[in-house]
Amino acid sequence: MTTTQKLLRQAARLAFALTALLLLTAENCGPPIIANNGFEMWCGETLCDWDVESGSIDRRPTWHESDDGVGLVGDRAAIAQRANGLTQFDTRCLRLEFLAEVDLRTRVTVQIDVNQDGTNEFDEPIPATDWATVEFLFALPKEYQGATFRVVKHRPGNATLAQIRAFHSDECF
Numbered sequence: 001m002t003t004t005q006k007l008l009r010q011a012a013r014l015a016f017a018l019t020a021l022l023l024l025t026a027e028n029c030g031p032p033i034i035a036n037n038g039f040e041m042w043c044g045e046t047l048c049d050w051d052v053e054s055g056s057i058d059r060r061p062t063w064h065e066s067d068d069g070v071g072l073v074g075d076r077a078a079i080a081q082r083a084n085g086l087t088q089f090d091t092r093c094l095r096l097e098f099l100a101e102v103d104l105r106t107r108v109t110v111q112i113d114v115n116q117d118g119t120n121e122f123d124e125p126i127p128a129t130d131w132a133t134v135e136f137l138f139a140l141p142k143e144y145q146g147a148t149f150r151v152v153k154h155r156p157g158n159a160t161l162a163q164i165r166a167f168h169s170d171e172c173f
Helices: 003-028
Strands: 051-061 068-087 093-102 108-114 122-126 129-139 145-153 159-168
Touching: 051 145, 093 108, 093 122, 122 129, 145 159
Parallel strands: none
Antiparallel strands: 051 068, 068 145, 068 159, 093 129, 093 159, 108 122, 108 145
16 A cells, blocks of 8 residues: 555545544534523623523522522522524424532422423423533424423522533434
């Protein structure tokens, strides 16, 4: 095999590896489904891009002293964000990732209201965790327009969120 053939073979292998890498990471491309998903942007005393639907929130340190998150204050609190541009043409499945600190005695759920019609098609508890990543997979209906993502604290105790991210996924379950 000549030197030129060896170089061409190496270039082909490199091109294949780069293509595979791009395909494997493609689900994370594009704009985020949830804005301010690290809770780092605050508009005065309130969280930018999120609505406080009940109770109150505060800015809190998270797993790292320079990483602020959001605390759900009181016995019951809820924050929500509308993803109006999310449609069936975007994805059929979502993968949700949370990084949070939730006490054992506290009940916190994540809800998704597909079509923003007041019905939560997804309503799952976030387990008690001490800054571990928690993941959920969710199948979306065949036709939909928009969704509201909601995090609800139902009982007293600590519930501090550092991150909530949503990704397009090929897997639903």
